[in-house]
Amino acid sequence: MIYEGKQKIWSDYQKEIPDDHWYYVRSCIRQNFFPASERMFTEITRNVLGKDMYETPFHTTCGGIAYHADTIPQETVMTIVARQFALMTEAGYENYCPSCITSFGNYAEILETWREFPELEARIRENLWKACRREFNKPKYLAHTSDLIYHWREQIREKAKHLLINRETGEPLRIVEHIGCHYAKMFPHKGVGGAEYPYVLAGMVESWGGEVIDYPERRHCCGYGFRQYHVKANRGYSVSNTHKKFESMEPFHPDAIITNCPGCPYFLDRWQYVIAEQTGKTYGRNGYGIPVFTYEELAGLVLGYDPWDLGLQLHQVAVEPLLDKMGVEYDPKAKYLGLNKEDLMKPEMPSSIKCC
Amino acid sequence: MKNLFDELNKDYRFKEGFHTCINCGTCTAVCPAAEFYCYDPRQIVSIVQTKDDQKIEELLKSDRIWYCGECMSCVTRCPRKNGPGLVIMALRELSIRLGYFVESEKGRQMLPLTHALTGNILNYGYCVHPKSFKWEDHKESGPVFKWHLEHLQDSMARLGANYDGDGPGVLRRIPKESLDELKAIFDVTGGTERIKHVEQCSAKKAKEMGMTDEEYEKMAFEYCSDKHFNN
Ligand code: SF4
Ligand code: SF4
Numbered sequence: 001m002i003y004e005g006k007q008k009i010w011s012d013y014q015k016e017i018p019d020d021h022w023y024y025v026r027s028c029i030r031q032n033f034f035p036a037s038e039r040m041f042t043e044i045t046r047n048v049l050g051k052d053m054y055e056t057p058f059h060t061t062c063g064g065i066a067y068h069a070d071t072i073p074q075e076t077v078m079t080i081v082a083r084q085f086a087l088m089t090e091a092g093y094e095n096y097c098p099s100c101i102t103s104f105g106n107y108a109e110i111l112e113t114w115r116e117f118p119e120l121e122a123r124i125r126e127n128l129w130k131a132c133r134r135e136f137n138k139p140k141y142l143a144h145t146s147d148l149i150y151h152w153r154e155q156i157r158e159k160a161k162h163l164l165i166n167r168e169t170g171e172p173l174r175i176v177e178h179i180g181c182h183y184a185k186m187f188p189h190k191g192v193g194g195a196e197y198p199y200v201l202a203g204m205v206e207s208w209g210g211e212v213i214d215y216p217e218r219r220h221c222c223g224y225g226f227r228q229y230h231v232k233a234n235r236g237y238s239v240s241n242t243h244k245k246f247e248s249m250e251p252f253h254p255d256a257i258i259t260n261c262p263g264c265p266y267f268l269d270r271w272q273y274v275i276a277e278q279t280g281k282t283y284g285r286n287g288y289g290i291p292v293f294t295y296e297e298l299a300g301l302v303l304g305y306d307p308w309d310l311g312l313q314l315h316q317v318a319v320e321p322l323l324d325k326m327g328v329e330y331d332p333k334a335k336y337l338g339l340n341k342e343d344l345m346k347p348e349m350p351s352s353i354k355c356c
Numbered sequence: 357m358k359n360l361f362d363e364l365n366k367d368y369r370f371k372e373g374f375h376t377c378i379n380c381g382t383c384t385a386v387c388p389a390a391e392f393y394c395y396d397p398r399q400i401v402s403i404v405q406t407k408d409d410q411k412i413e414e415l416l417k418s419d420r421i422w423y424c425g426e427c428m429s430c431v432t433r434c435p436r437k438n439g440p441g442l443v444i445m446a447l448r449e450l451s452i453r454l455g456y457f458v459e460s461e462k463g464r465q466m467l468p469l470t471h472a473l474t475g476n477i478l479n480y481g482y483c484v485h486p487k488s489f490k491w492e493d494h495k496e497s498g499p500v501f502k503w504h505l506e507h508l509q510d511s512m513a514r515l516g517a518n519y520d521g522d523g524p525g526v527l528r529r530i531p532k533e534s535l536d537e538l539k540a541i542f543d544v545t546g547g548t549e550r551i552k553h554v555e556q557c558s559a560k561k562a563k564e565m566g567m568t569d570e571e572y573e574k575m576a577f578e579y580c581s582d583k584h585f586n587n
Pocket of ligand 2: 383386387388389390397423424425426427428429430431440441442444
């Protein structure tokens with residue numbers, strides 16, 4: 001009975017994802033903290049999978065973070081988004097894919113609000129015309145970039161150099177999937193699998209040979225909370241919620257965490273470092289943490305890219321335990337080198353958690 | 357004084373997120389803010405539901421409406437299709453509009469937040485940008501990020517970014533004409549006016565508290581009294 005119920009929910013939340021011709025918009029957070037992930041997304045989609053992934057230099061932030069920190073009015077964020085849609089329309093595209101989950105939620109919320117209140121959409125069209133002399137069509141399809149990697153996961157598997165399998169034991173690696181709250185919590189039908197059983201990351205993990213871990217706080221927020229991180233006085237909120245998740249997943253011994261929101265991997269990585277420095281506690285084995293990845297990074301490892309081309313040196317929690325388990329070859333001495341092997345010195349090492 | 361409930365009801369977030377609440381507490385059970393702060397979204401919706409202006413005014417002047425992280429976990433689970441997170445957004449909007457936000461410690465954080473986030477949007481076209489990311493204010497980003505920021509151009513080049521460059525790519529410089537359009541959007545939609553309003557209310561409050569604007573902003577960004585927590 002329960003299984004049938006799940007099947008029913010699952011069939012309600014299938015999502016149509018066109019196979020090509022996407023208009024790509026970048027994420028403020030991902031560009032700042034995981035710059036190589038965005039580069040890898042265009043590399044994989046364009047050069048490995050041969051897809052049309054168009055980007056214009058004229059697009060900007062969607063304003064989502066400022067909006068959810070309550071610093072800009074709703075009409076301001078809506079008009080910024082309307083301008084983004086106008087750029088898409090002018091470029092001749094109708095499939096829109098943002099790299100950010102806050103953006104994805106923002107676009108989903110705005111399109112739904114306009115559907116319900118057409119007079120508001122009309123006002124935003126006027127605003128955009130007054131401010132920028134632009135007009136727009138709404139996207140026909142909206143997908144997060146993780147939806148696209150999910151959609152192409154089997155093609156990636158076909159080209160895989162490494163799988164999410166422990167090469168010593170032959171066992172599937174145990175992976176925690178963490179979905180950004182704004183992916184589907186507000187509009188479950190906009191996400192692959194809905195809010196309760198999202199399959200977007202679980203699908204990648206399974207296709208690439210891994211095993212997904214279920215644990216009590218699987219759906220708990222990473223603790224970003226917008227103003228709860230951006231204001232220094234509030235950051236205890238952020239680290240406390242990450243702490244709750246790690247305490248909950250620890251008994252299941254995850255080998256790695258995969259995320260689709262650009263903020264979550266930053267918080268899950270950096271707060272592990274802070275927890276270790278403050279309390280001495282680490283969640284992996286032998287003084288290591290649990291490595292946290294973006295889906296682009298994991299796809300890149302599966303496809304055989306060099307870990308340092310994927311930007312894994314920007315993580316504070318060492319990624320090497322997962323690389324070793326997967327059998328990924330890497331040069332430890334090259335980790336912090338610049339272009340053309342230029343010496344950029346090395347970061348200081350934390351005292352309580354291993355970084356290499 | 358305008359009828360506060362009616363004012364809330366004009367907000368589209370409120371129209372979407374406020375229906376009859378049965379006080380079941382599901383929202384509070386899943387709420388990450390309730391985990392950490394003395395905060396109970398059930399109670400917020402319940403107070404608003406009374407339509408009692410005096411109680412709503414107290415809320416608008418309190419710390420309580422600033423505890424939510426806008427994760428929207430509550431939206432998924434509410435059996436009555438309420439969105440306490442959306443109700444909070446409308447309460448915050450009204451608190452800002454009426455200048456009540458300066459009456460609470462957490463509300464006063466609007467000043468540094470507004471400066472940081474709208475500053476990044478208008479100056480760079482991003483919500484977050486390396487040029488305004490001070491490592492000293494973000495030690496949690498770790499020694500690795502300190503190293504990255506110290507070698508920013510080289511590290512970004514190694515990672516394949518187009519940092520501050522022309523054309524498309526990661527962290528490209530947003531062209532001047534696009535920044536001008538963002539400014540025009542702020543002017544037309546009330547974004548610019550909002551920044552000024554937050555600054556004016558904060559300056560008045562700073563004076564009342566016997567502080568310079570800089571001292572007030574620093575305090576709002578850094579100070580946390582111990583009255584907010586659950587345990
Ligand atoms: S979950 Fe919904 S009905 Fe239950 S207390 Fe919260 S807002 Fe009210
Ligand atoms: S949106 Fe706010 S009230 Fe709702 S669960 Fe998240 S933190 Fe709690």
